Amino acid sequence: MSELNCLECGACCFQRPGTILISESDLLRWKRTERHDILAQLDEGHFSQLAFRMGPHGACIHHGTDAEPHACRIYEARGDVCREFEAGSPQCHEFRADRGLEPRKPRARRG
Numbered sequence: 001m002s003e004l005n006c007l008e009c010g011a012c013c014f015q016r017p018g019t020i021l022i023s024e025s026d027l028l029r030w031k032r033t034e035r036h037d038i039l040a041q042l043d044e045g046h047f048s049q050l051a052f053r054m055g056p057h058g059a060c061i062h063h064g065t066d067a068e069p070h071a072c073r074i075y076e077a078r079g080d081v082c083r084e085f086e087a088g089s090p091q092c093h094e095f096r097a098d099r100g101l102e103p104r105k106p107r108a109r110r111g
């Protein structure tokens with residue numbers, strides 16, 4: 001299990017517009033649970049899919065509360081991609097390095 005504390009990080013919620021993609025099951029779930037607030041804040045994303053809208057600071061529109069700047073405001077209803085993202089994974093470390101939260105690991109050399 002990762003020792004990283006996501007509430008002190010939030011790096012994976014800072015992405016280029018259109019890249020935090022919404023799944024079909026997210027859409028069905030939000031429709032079923034009447035989360036019109038979430039459905040109303042989606043933008044066109046890559047691969048002809050919908051994506052979370054990004055806020056003015058470059059993070060997902062649902063990122064941060066007054067008490068916890070890196071908390072997810074829709075945590076219980078967040079997207080599948082957010083649920084599946086693994087703290088401590090190589091991509092997590094890459095995003096953290098992009099945000100200057102840790103040094104970038106040197107790429108493995110081939111051959």
Ligand code: SF4
Nearest residue numbers: 006009010012087092
């Ligand atoms: S980048 Fe990793 S540590 Fe940071 S919030 Fe995302 S999963 Fe957690």
Ligand code: SF4
Nearest residue numbers: 013060062063072082
């Ligand atoms: S829905 Fe929550 S966890 Fe997912 S990208 Fe947005 S703020 Fe981050």
